[in-house]
Amino acid sequence: MSTHSINDVKSLLVQVAEGDEQAFAQLFKLHYNQLGDFIYRITESKPLTQEIVQDVFLKIWINRSTLPAISCFKAYLMVVARNHAYNCLKQIAREKSRQKQWTDTVLHQAVSGQHETMSGNTAPDAGKLLEEAVELLPPQQKNVYLLSRQEGISHEGIAKRLNISHGTVKKHMVLALRFLKTHLRTNINILILIITTSFRH
Template sequence: MSNELFIDEKELLTCIAAGDEAAFRQIFHAHYNKLASFVQKLTKSHSTTEELVQDVFVKVWLNRSELASIAKFESWMYVIARNHVFNHLKKTAREYQQQQAWLELVGADNLEIAGQSDAVDMYSFIEKSIEKLPPQQKKIYLLKRQNGLRNEEIAQQLNISMETVKKHFTLALRFIKDHARHGIEVLVVFSLLF
């Protein structure tokens, strides 16, 4: 189809399903502002809103073959947007929790001494510490910290006792703390010398 305007949304969706970019642009312009307003209320961030709304429309385009069978496009699109926002917020919260846990682990004083520019290096020390853990400790640490599983869930998933989970997690924390602290102390000394 060419640059004609589609009046009927069903016809528009059918054309998009067939790969019509003009039809896609029309639906994009028809829904962008309203969808952005919805996402903005959830994220409270203009840049995040723009990114997420664009992601929603990319998903619409990538799933265009389904569009002809969708009865209520706007509702379908809002569900995609809502899920996308919630996934983004969960990821952001998980990253924040990890950052806070690592700050507790290595001590905020060490971070202040070394300065903000070295924070990335310190973060990499912690990452390297995790990589050096024995396999079972690493698995338990990641299940607990990254996936947010409770001890009971980890024990069930790995088919081990809760006491074993607690023991391995405690050992992992001790190793990470000692290894990361040593790395951070080296960074602090290095930053003071240079």
């Protein structure tokens, strides 16, 4: 960058610090593409990159009074952008971890037969999802599942009570658990999407 260009940027910084919105727009336009390319190499996500670029410039506008003291705006901009990008990625990783934990907990309910509504950081609809999924099972699979998971009856005991073979009980349990896991995973992902979208709006 030439000395003239550096002086132009410093002049823009002073104007932005004084609240000049047109100068801020020029500053944004001057660095937008380069900053976007820099952030994209970190995030590998165009939507996230656009969001971070907007956040970074919003932060710069909010703290515009400090701009005249910055000796190299480009370096400052890249540091701010890099830190914000890494923070966003960490937040996304934590959110994915929480979602996975929630999904795994609900799926564990299907295997263990725990129908209580979960508390803590998990969604209150998790137990309800499982109950609704159980109601969708074919009658015999539902009977076998409930006898095993809710009443704790062994496969042998279920076979005697329902007057079916031990192999049939095992087959019904395998099919029931397979259906519950598939159904719950699908609906949990939909619920997560709905919740995430509602938070964004």
